[in-house]
Amino acid sequence: MTEATRARLSFAGQGLTAAAFLITTVLVGTLIVRELRVAPQAVATPGEPAALTAVAIPSEAVAAPALMLSAGGEIRVGQTRADALATLDASAKLLKETTERGPLGPREVRSYEGFTLVFEPFERQGEPRLAAIYLH
Numbered sequence: 001m002t003e004a005t006r007a008r009l010s011f012a013g014q015g016l017t018a019a020a021f022l023i024t025t026v027l028v029g030t031l032i033v034r035e036l037r038v039a040p041q042a043v044a045t046p047g048e049p050a051a052l053t054a055v056a057i058p059s060e061a062v063a064a065p066a067l068m069l070s071a072g073g074e075i076r077v078g079q080t081r082a083d084a085l086a087t088l089d090a091s092a093k094l095l096k097e098t099t100e101r102g103p104l105g106p107r108e109v110r111s112y113e114g115f116t117l118v119f120e121p122f123e124r125q126g127e128p129r130l131a132a133i134y135l136h
Contacts, residue, residue, distance in 0.1 A: 061134035
């Protein structure tokens with residue numbers, strides 16, 4: 001009689017384990033589907049184009065990691081905005097300046113004769129840094 005009782009309890013324990021596993025699997029699957037269906041806020045801003053920088057940068061422009069200036073100075077990707085602008089010499093003529101909303105904060109696109117500089121923060125609430133240099 002004790003073996004029959006053990007067999008019955010063992011079967012009931014396996015059934016409860018299987019039911020708990022099934023419920024957990026369904027719950028995790030539901031959470032994954034819900035996360036996939038919800039778009040990130042930075043991407044899902046209605047009415048705003050995703051890449052405004054493409055409008056400000058000419059299609060024939062080429063990205064460069066650094067820019068050598070006529071006065072002997074050099075600007076590199078990653079420099080702070082203040083350092084990069086302080087390095088620019090007076091001969092650099094600003095043609096157009098555009099500010100737009102980037103994924104981590106405001107993005108500033110400054111077009112000069114022959115090149116364009118893009119400044120944006122590299123982290124949330126961070127200081128704007130030189131994100132790209134385009135030669136044209």
